[in-house]
Amino acid sequence: MPPTSLYLAFVAATFVLCVIPGPVVTFLVATGIHQGPRAALTGLAGSTTALTIHMILVVAGLAPLLAALGHGADWLKFIGALYLIWLGIQAWRTPIDAADETTPRRTHHAPRVLYRRGLLISLTNPKTLVFYAAFFPQFIDPTQAALPQFILLAISFITISILSDGAYALAAGHLAPYLKSRRAQIIRNRATGIVLSAAGLGLALARR
Secondary structure, eight states: OOOHHHHHHHHHHHHHHHHSOOHHHHHHHHHHHHHOHHHHHHHHHHHHHHHHHHHHHHHHHHHHHHHHHGGGGHHHHHHHHHHHHHHHHHHHTOOOOGGGGSOOOOOOOOHHHHHHHHHHHHHTOTTHHHHHHHHGGGGOOTTSOHHHHHHHHHHHHHHHHHHHHHHHHHTHHHHHHHHHSHHHHHHHHHHHHHHHHHHHHHHHHHHO
């Protein structure tokens, strides 16, 4: 298990990243508005399945790599920290999508369709795995076994994500206007940019 301070830093960073609305939250909110909370939770089951798949890939791929590199993995973590800064800059500069401000048609879909959409929206994000590969190693203690630490972080990430996205799904009707407006998109982009850049900068400086 990583040191308590390192683990708490991971939990805090994960919480902030999860509560900032993204594609999955937007989908869950739209679904909740038009088909109710049960439908939104069905979509959440799909996105959680995708997240679990991502976590398995991260643990299976990165744990052996960091274990093999040992203390030599610091350079890999430094590159990951720089990547987080770059992602933060990109998030800050993300253009406003006018389509987000429109209300989709009231089309009802079967549970299997909602599950599949939640799965695909989360699974097909091309940046997701790369982000996890940069994010997770920052909170691994090189003096301890990597695999148990990765498993703990992965389970924690999934749990926080379910709680955060589930809250959005259940409160969809009330929160939708605040997520789709132009102002909301600007706040979301700025907040994401600041969080990612600050996390990357802090972790990069910590490696020096």
